[in-house]
Amino acid sequence: EVQLVESGGGLVQPGRSLRLSCAASGFTFDEYAMHWVRQAPGKGLEWVSGITWNSNTIDYADSVKGRFTISRDNAKNSLYLQLNSLRAEDTALYYCAKDIWVGTPRFAFDIWGQGTMVTVSS
Amino acid sequence: QSALTQPRSVSGSPGQSVTISCTGNSSDVGGYNYVSWYQQHPGKAPKFMIYDVTKRPSGVPHRFSGSKSGNTASLTISGLQADDEADYYCCSYAGSYTSVFGGGTRLTVL
Numbered sequence: 001e002v003q004l005v006e007s008g009g010g011l012v013q014p015g016r017s018l019r020l021s022c023a024a025s026g027f028t029f030d031e032y033a034m035h036w037v038r039q040a041p042g043k044g045l046e047w048v049s050g051i052t053w054n055s056n057t058i059d060y061a062d063s064v065k066g067r068f069t070i071s072r073d074n075a076k077n078s079l080y081l082q083l084n085s086l087r088a089e090d091t092a093l094y095y096c097a098k099d100i101w102v103g104t105p106r107f108a109f110d111i112w113g114q115g116t117m118v119t120v121s122s
Numbered sequence: 123q124s125a126l127t128q129p130r131s132v133s134g135s136p137g138q139s140v141t142i143s144c145t146g147n148s149s150d151v152g153g154y155n156y157v158s159w160y161q162q163h164p165g166k167a168p169k170f171m172i173y174d175v176t177k178r179p180s181g182v183p184h185r186f187s188g189s190k191s192g193n194t195a196s197l198t199i200s201g202l203q204a205d206d207e208a209d210y211y212c213c214s215y216a217g218s219y220t221s222v223f224g225g226g227t228r229l230t231v232l
Contacts, residue, residue, distance in 0.1 A: 035221070044125070044209075044224070044226040045211050045226070046125075047213070047223060050219060050220075061220065095167060100173060100179075106156060106174070106215075107221045108156065108158035108173035108174070109158070109160075110173075111170075112167040112168055112169075114167055
């Protein structure tokens, strides 16, 4: 079964850091680009960051650029998101999502995890 | 990276058709044929419904179809069913290895 399982969320104070993980199974992880998408409570989806299969190309939404860092470990079938300098507006459910296309990303997300909740509050 | 514009809500009766629009600009929707659509039921993860503007993944009913004209993409759902009631989001490649979602549309089946 193709599956993505996120972990690492929690309650954190403003200005602190958190590291999210996404464990992949059921597909050849190192062939696909991967992405993080978030959803604030009661709000819509927001693309956060993406990384190619070989980590050669990475980018971020303007709202998190300079504070968040995406990475992957293909040997461990895992995707990560390091969240630094957290703000209240970063409070959201963070999903990891698989790109549909082998190799070059298509920016369409066919497999989603169930998400991990990040709450930024003092 | 401004969010794509979607109507906040649409509605239709069972058996009818509804269309949800998604408006961007020449840097996203109008510039690439990489528009996708997602269905999200309350408390659930999004479900992949349409990609490359018009293509349906396996398992998605033919009642769901996508199209694009200029800077506006559309999702049409025909033969509305009760289970179609959900939030729908469009998404477009926006260049420079970034992506942008629409604000979402709540579909109500009357």
